[in-house]
Amino acid sequence: MRVGVLALQGTFIEHIGILRQLGVEAHPIRLPHELDTLDGLIVPGGESTTMMKLMESFGLLQPIREMAQDGLPIWGTCAGMVLLAKDVFNYEMETLGLMDVKIRRNAFGSQVDSFEADLEVPLVGEEPFHAIFIRAPIIEEAKLGVKILSRLPDGTIVAIRQNRLLACAFHPEFTDDLRFHSYFLNIVSQKLSHNPEDGILRGSRLGS
Ligand code: GLN
Numbered sequence: 254m255r256v257g258v259l260a261l262q263g264t265f266i267e268h269i270g271i272l273r274q275l276g277v278e279a280h281p282i283r284l285p286h287e288l289d290t291l292d293g294l295i296v297p298g299g300e301s302t303t304m305m306k307l308m309e310s311f312g313l314l315q316p317i318r319e320m321a322q323d324g325l326p327i328w329g330t331c332a333g334m335v336l337l338a339k340d341v342f343n344y345e346m347e348t349l350g351l352m353d354v355k356i357r358r359n360a361f362g363s364q365v366d367s368f369e370a371d372l373e374v375p376l377v378g379e380e381p382f383h384a385i386f387i388r389a390p391i392i393e394e395a396k397l398g399v400k401i402l403s404r405l406p407d408g409t410i411v412a413i414r415q416n417r418l419l420a421c422a423f424h425p426e427f428t429d430d431l432r433f434h435s436y437f438l439n440i441v442s443q444k445l446s447h448n449p450e451d452g453i454l455r456g457s458r459l460g461s
Contacts, residue, residue, distance in 0.1 A: 254441060256293040257282040261307040263299020263332060267426035271434050285316045293326040293441035296333030296349075298387070298424050301358065304332060305346050314349065321351050324448075326417040326440045334420035335390050342393065352415050353396035360391040360409075360422075372423075374403040374412060377432040384411070384423035391422055417444055 258268045260281030272279035272295075282288060294317070296304075308314050321327055329337040336348050338356040361368070367388060371381035382403070392410035395401055403412035403421070412421040417440050425433035 254278065254292050254438070254445065255280060255290060256295065256438070256441065257288060257291040258295045258297060259304070259308070259313075259333075261311065262304050264297040264330070264424060264426050265295075267424075268295050268297050268330075268434075271426060271431060272438075275431060275434060275438065277438060282313075283311060285312050288313070288316050288320060291320075291325065292445060293328070293437065294320070295437070296327065296329040296336055297426065298331035298333060301332040301335040301348075302346055305336060305348065308336075308349075309347075314347075318349060318351070321349070321418065324417055324444060326419070326437065326444055327351070328419040328437045328440075330421055330424055330426060331387065331389055334392075334422055337418060337420050340394075341390075352413070352418050352420060353399055354392050354413060354415075354420075355394035356390050357393050358390045359388050361386065361389055364388055370405060370423075372403045372405070372411065374433075376402055377436050382425070382430060382432065383428055384421075384425075385427045386411075386423045389422045392420075414440075 255278045256272055257280045258265045260283055269279045335356055335358055337352045338354050339350045340355040342357045369385050372384045374382045399413050399415045401410050404410050419437055
């Protein structure tokens with residue numbers, strides 16, 4: 254399993270560290286050709302406008318959109334979630350535009366309004382997930398086909414999944430809790446086992 258982490262800006266080192274801890278081949282991605290043969294991609298937290306501009310100038314936008322359409326699993330954390338959304342309130346920039354959600358950036362205020370919370374995320378396990386929110390966005394509206402994975406106690410949506418796309422408003426890459434990363438890797442392995450051609454190739458490689 255080869256998982257790429259967009260490495261133009263933001264929390265890519267933390268994501269790569271956790272993937273390697275989980276025994277996955279993790280690659281920093283900066284150029285379009287590095288996307289070839291990836292089984293999954295993480296768009297990290299950071300600053301969405303900066304990341305978007307860099308993706309545009311490095312020629313990554315179109316290839317990532319096409320790979321998503323072909324079913325590549327992609328996970329966005331915080332700024333990464335902003336970039337996956339189709340609709341971002343009060344945001345002039347274009348995004349990757351992959352998930353049918355409406356997002357509000359910096360929804361809790363400025364840096365000093367950052368906070369931590371123990372969230373119920375039943376799909377990653379029974380124990381609450383300790384989530385770190387830093388100038389976090391929220392999901393204001395999730396359209397049909399978007400599954401809500403977690404909410405804050407006041408009902409605010411903070412984690413979602415749509416087919417093989419996953420997004421959360423917080424930073425699992427800043428904690429020692431590997432369950433969110435494992436959940437994403439499950440999506441990646443399900444994709445691999447559902448792609449017969451890929452499965453045969455991988456099976457024969459493993460068998461030789
Ligand atoms: N506020 C940032 C943005 O919208 C996201 C912050 C983060 O990733 N921690 O770009």
